Amino acid sequence: MDVFEICHEINRLLTLKNEVAARNLLIRLLAELDRSKTPYPQVVNHMIRATGLFPYLQLANASWDQKYVHHAFEVDVGRRVATLHREQSSVLAKLLDGKNIAVSAPTSFGKSFIIDAFIAAKQPDNVVIIVPTIALMDETRRRLFKKFSERYTIITAPDTRLGPKNILIFPQERAFGYLSALESIDLLVVDEFYKASQKHDRDRAPSLIKAILKLSKKAKQRYYLAPNIKKLSDNAFTRDMEFLELLDFNTVYLDIKELYKEFGDDATKKGEKLIELISSGAQKSLIYAGTYSEIKKITDLVIAEIQPVDRIYTSHFSRWLRQNYQSDWLLADLVDRAIGVHNGSMHRCLSQLQIRLFEYEDGFDSIVSTSSIIEGVNTSAQNVIVWRSKLGNTNLKDFTYKNIIGRGGRMFKYFVGNIYLLDAPPTSEDTQLEIEFPEEILGTLDEYHDADQLTERQVERIIEYRTQMSSILGDENFARIKRENLLQDSDADFLFRLATDMKNSPDEWRGFGYLNSSNPDHWDTMLYRILRLKPGNWDAQFSKLVTVTKAIAYNWDRDLSQLISSLKKDGIDIDDFFKLERTVTFKLSALLSDTNELHKIIINPSVDISAFIGRMSRAFLPxxxxxxxxxxxxxxxxxxxxxxxxxxxxxxxxxxxxxxxxxxxxxxxxxxxxxxxxxxxxxxxxxxxxxxxxxxxxxxxxxx
Structure with a gap:
């Protein structure tokens, strides 16, 4: 390897204004120097400075001007000083100048790092950070707790008391509980804000848009983060924000290998290639499976082809899983082979523990995942293996594909991320993010305060909905519900249908109070009635959802492994249990909360099941x-x-x-x-x- 010849080529590319190619070549050179433990010659430091990758500057051999640049881009990020790269520094400068910014940048850019620097510099009173998942919430909490807990109350759980200075971190559903408590927000951060588009997240977009709308009214400044968005269409939510498209500024190099071309549709050869890639355990690998069924295929393949290994962490973890969850759980068999599974259904602590073990050299070698790995945590790996170009039942879109492969590489750890494609990737395209008001949330808006962001037809729809609901609830009650954000569901049509059913068939709701019974057998009739009024996919048949609701009523009193085992007779396995328990605590409890508010107004104000809903939202645990x-x-x-x-x-x-x-x-x-x-x-x-x-x-x- 001729370092000076490579630097000459890098310089030529810079002269031609091809900074992307220059930076890619430089990063590959840094990987080689790191592998051989070779100190950087000054010319390499010069190329690092020229491409804006200031954190990579090696000060031992740096000239005075290179050291000065390194120092000039240093910032306090909470408890320590760190050097930002050129584009990070530019974004931070705009934020410190009070600007509202929406940033689209690669996964390895370090968008979240800028939040830490802003808090350290500005010391705002209230920061609200909206994240897409509970797993990312805890990861963000842990990071910010270490840096700012002396001065700030770090809040993630509902009903936590506010302090003089607060950093609130949670998924959008929890934001509404703090709307009345927060007089103002100094900085509103929306991570993965592309999820406000129904094209990217049909289920959660309405509630995220509602949260953005409500929180923005109290926010002095906003910072929205997303990967791989090339263009941002005109919309009411980011109209006064500066959009920074920084996708070309990569800090690691992705080496994409199209292995699927070697074996085509031959499933046997595809499986053999996967085993070949992960069996040595020499490098950390993230395996994107695409669907739950494909995770099962990979699991069967791994168990058949890879022998268990005896490692202190994985061996103890495997035994712990068998004791506490299920003795014949396939996850434990994978853990025995130093391989984990990450999905959005299993208990949060299990996902957190597996990510932690993946970080250990003698922990997991690989993690098999659905899309949860790209939106749930900020982990990276030396290798990313795309097993199937699917996202659930649909083909993988280029936007999501880029998010997945963006998990390859990490600054200072893996200069080069190896991307192994075992399935053909989607067609490359420039993603334009389009964010529109979903029709179903119009009923939660106000024709006066929100009119500037709505069309005439939408304003008419709001007025029509207010008239309909007020005829059932009364003008004062409907105004109070909107003012205090008492209803959690964003689907106005469903809420009207629910209210209408209570108004027209009050006798059918007389048993609503039975949900306060300590005997779960008394809950069936009313749970079934409410569920049948709710449209959409509840991820299971109603009977299974009701069965699990009644079973987890004993979560605190019974051993979890026994509880899971008892559900087998109802056709509910451990994976079903995780999904259903999650549905109960989030969707069903929110549905019952709305039902309770309407029931008190329409039918009987003395019947209140709030305590039952509270227990349900906590899976009946303390x-x-x-x-x-x-x-x-x-x-x-x-x-x-x-x-x-x-x-x-x-x-x-x-x-x-x-x-x-x-x-x-x-x-x-x-x-x-x-x-x-x-x-x-x-x-x-x-x-x-x-x-x-x-x-x-x-x-x-x-x-x-």
Whole structure:
């Protein structure tokens, strides 16, 4: 390798204004120098400076001007100083100047890093960060907690008390609970804001748009982040924002290998190639499966072709999964082979633990995933393997494909990301993001306050809906519902249908109060009635959803593995259980909450099932226990802590904040001393405490 010859070519490309090609060649050169542990000659530092990749500057051999540039782009990002690359610095400068910005950049760009620098520099009072998933919420919380928890209350769970300064991080559904509590928002961040387009996320776009609309009215400044958007169409939500398209500024190089051309449609050869790529375990690999059924195919293939390995973390994790979930769970068989599975259904703590083990050199070698890996976490790998170009039942779009392969490579760790295509990729296209008002949310808007963002026809639809609902609820009640955001569902047509049914058939709703019964057998009739009024895909037959609702009523009192086992007779396996429990806690509890509000107005104000809804939204677990799972502490370990007497989770005052204060007061060692904890339980406890406590060095500094 002739370093100077390569630098000469890089310089030639820069002279021709082809910075993308120059940067790609430079990154490949840096990978070679890193592999051979060769210090950078000054000419390499010069090329790094010329391409704007300032964090890569190697100061030991740098000239004074190169050192000056490195220092000039340093910023406080919370507890430490870091050097930004050229485009990061440009975005941060615009934010610090008070501008509203929507940024589209590659996955490896470091868009979130800019948030940390902004908070450190401006020290705003209230920052709201909307993220697409619970997993990303916890990952963001852990990062910001380490940096800013001394000055800020970091809020992720509903009903957490606000402090003088707050950073609120949650999916859009939780944002509405804080609308009345927050007088103003200094910075509103919407991560993965492309999900406001129904083309990209039909299910969640309406609620995200509603959240953006409501929060924006209180936001002094906005920062929206997305990958791979080439153009942003004119829309009401980003009209006054500066759109920065920075897709060409990559910090790693993606080496794409079209292996599917070697074997075509030969499934056997395709499977053999996958095993060849992952069997050595020498490199970390993310395997995009596309669908749950394809995950099952990969699982069967791996179990047949790859032998179990004996590693301290994976072996203990496998035994823990068999003990606490299901003895013959295929996930445990994969874990025995140092391979994990990431999807959006399984318990949050399981996804978090697997991502953590993937980061360890002696942890997981590979993770098989659905699309959850691209929107749920910020992990990367040396290899990304695209097994199937599908997203559920549809063909993969170029936008999502680019998101997936963007997980290859990571600054300072993997200069080059190897992309292995075992299926033909979608046709390349420039994505234009189009965001429109979904018809179903018009009923939640106001013809006066929101008129400037609506068409005349939409305003007419709002007035029509207000007239219809007011005729049933009364003008004052309807105004109060909108003012206080009492209804969670964004589908106005469904809410009108629900209200109309109550108005026309009040006798059919007389048993609504039975949902307050402590006997789950009393819930069937009313649950079925409500479910049948709700259109759309509930991911399962109504009977299975009701069955799981009644089963998890015993979540705290029964062993989870026994509960899961008991559902087999109803045709519900462990994967079904995860999906259905999630549907109960999110969709069904929200549906019942809306039903409860309308029932109190239309039929009987003395019947209130709020307490039942609260328990359902927490999977019938004690409040703190449910929310602690989002922090990485599984319910079965919370049960052991409760049984030891250290923390009484059944205390009605024991909310999340009080539980966290109690854990910090007790300290990690007091919890680890509980005799009933197994080896992997203890690892999980350490992982949990790592997310709620500052580093020991920081604590020592504070003590001084």
């Amino acid at each position: 409040s703190a226990v449910y929310h602690l799972e989002e922090y990485g502490l599984p319910r079965m370990i919370s049960k052991k802590i409760h049984a030891s007497g250290l923390i009484d989770f059944l205390d009605p005052n024991m909310d999340l904040l009080l539980a966290l204060e109690r854990f910090i007061y007790l300290g990690r060692d007091a919890v680890l001393a509980i005799k009933s904890l197994g080896p992997f339980d203890r690892y999980v406890v350490r992982f949990f405490f790592d997310g709620i406590t500052l580093d020991e060095a920081v604590e020592a500094k504070r003590a001084d």
